[in-house]
Amino acid sequence: MPEATVAEVMAELAALEEPKVRAVNERHGDDHGVKLGPLRALAKRLKTQQDLACRLWGTGDSAARLLALLICRPKAFGRDELDTMLREARTPKVHDWLVNHVVRKSPHAEELRLAWSADPDPVVASAGWALTAERVAKKPEGLDLAELLDTIEAEMKDAPDRLQWAMNTCLARIGIDHAEHRSRALGIGERLEVLKDYPTPPGCTSPYAPVWITEMVRRQEEAPAGS
Known part of the structure; x- marks a missing residue:
């Protein structure tokens, strides 16, 4: 999936959704039902795609945002962009991944x-x-x-x-x-x-x-x- 569209990626994420996984995640304040293993596998197939990552983040969907954080270029974000993203990232997993996978690597x-x-x-x-x-x-x-x-x-x-x-x-x-x-x-x-x-x-x-x-x-x- 070298140049996937947002719609294609969202459809694949929807297919990976598991109600039981969502129920467990919701007990911890997260709102997605995609296991992290398949999510990482999808990111590996997509490879780094900064533009797609930004569009996925813009959907507001937590699974899409987690995927975005795996395929983005951390150093490509400006300071104000990262500040805005953090304030938008209210669920614990998205917040933690943003800090650990992106902000830590940022200038x-x-x-x-x-x-x-x-x-x-x-x-x-x-x-x-x-x-x-x-x-x-x-x-x-x-x-x-x-x-x-x-x-x-x-x-x-x-x-x-x-x-x-x-x-x-x-x-x-x-x-x-x-x-x-x-x-x-x-x-x-x-x-x-x-x-x-x-x-x-x-x-x-x-x-x-x-x-x-x-x-x-x-x-x-x-x-x-x-x-």
Whole structure:
């Protein structure tokens, strides 16, 4: 399907729709019924098509938007385009994929991280905190980690769910990746008890920061040198 039309792609997405998948997704706030495996397979067939990606995004359909994020050119979007797209992306999966598959690869990522982190809309702010958590782990130079911990300590407990999750991820990354701040990160997690009772499947690590930090540090210490 090298040069598919929007109508052709939408018809294929409709054929992939499964009511049971939609029901499960809707319990998590998403509104599509296409399994991600077939969606990725379709993206692989389509390959990168920026114009088609923009038209698919414009449909407003969540499955089409997820596909668009897989076939677009992340660096082709302007800063204001990405800001508009984030504010349109209200469902969790579309929001997460936009941040992780597109914004992270954009030359505008740092500017948007700073702007979004301070946004009064908690869903927008959660994107800024997600980008901050990645910087904490991969490119912490220039970040004031102590100041980030101050903000997390003051605001995370009462933050709306998605913002709270992103701030908690940032707290955990500070504790995991920066030994000099680990004790304080653990202490904040223990005092605030955010996600302490989050249901965690067997074999998975709890998102409760003290457990998450402790487990990941243990794995790092046990990993063979150079692995």
